[in-house]
Amino acid sequence: MYDIHYLEKERLACIRLHGPVKGAEVQRAVAEAALQAGGAVTKVLLDYREVSAMDLTETDGALASINSERLRATGVDVAGLQMSWVTDPTNAAVNEILYERMKRTAPHRVREGFGRLGSAERSFDEALAALDFSGDFSLPY
Numbered sequence: 001m002y003d004i005h006y007l008e009k010e011r012l013a014c015i016r017l018h019g020p021v022k023g024a025e026v027q028r029a030v031a032e033a034a035l036q037a038g039g040a041v042t043k044v045l046l047d048y049r050e051v052s053a054m055d056l057t058e059t060d061g062a063l064a065s066i067n068s069e070r071l072r073a074t075g076v077d078v079a080g081l082q083m084s085w086v087t088d089p090t091n092a093a094v095n096e097i098l099y100e101r102m103k104r105t106a107p108h109r110v111r112e113g114f115g116r117l118g119s120a121e122r123s124f125d126e127a128l129a130a131l132d133f134s135g136d137f138s139l140p141y
Contacts, residue, residue: 019052
């Protein structure tokens with residue numbers, strides 16, 4: 001499950017994930033956020049701190065291609081899209097699956113020309129800094 005918060009001035013989509021995250025739910029959330037923003041999104045912050053479970057389904061290249069085309073169709077400059085995320089460092093089970101998902105999908109993200117991707121091993125302030133925001137920035141949730 002996820003909630004999307006779009007900050008127009010910052011061109012930032014904040015995606016708060018919570019509960020179990022199944023399959024390519026994160027990819028669908030990013031595409032939905034871009035659609036809601038009319039292609040104006042340039043930065044995405046994925047907040048995994050409230051995720052209770054994840055799986056490894058839908059980590060194939062075809063889905064990465066489909067989703068990158070969806071993003072391009074909304075006007076998103078995929079090569080210029082900056083993404084960062086924050087996790088709960090105490091949730092080893094979710095983090096292990098997240099890292100494996102990232103490892104499996106990395107070649108597809110490179111092939112599709114995605115822009116700068118951050119690291120999942122970040123504090124909240126570091127995730128914001130990776131997107132060029134200061135530590136005094138607050139999320140809308």
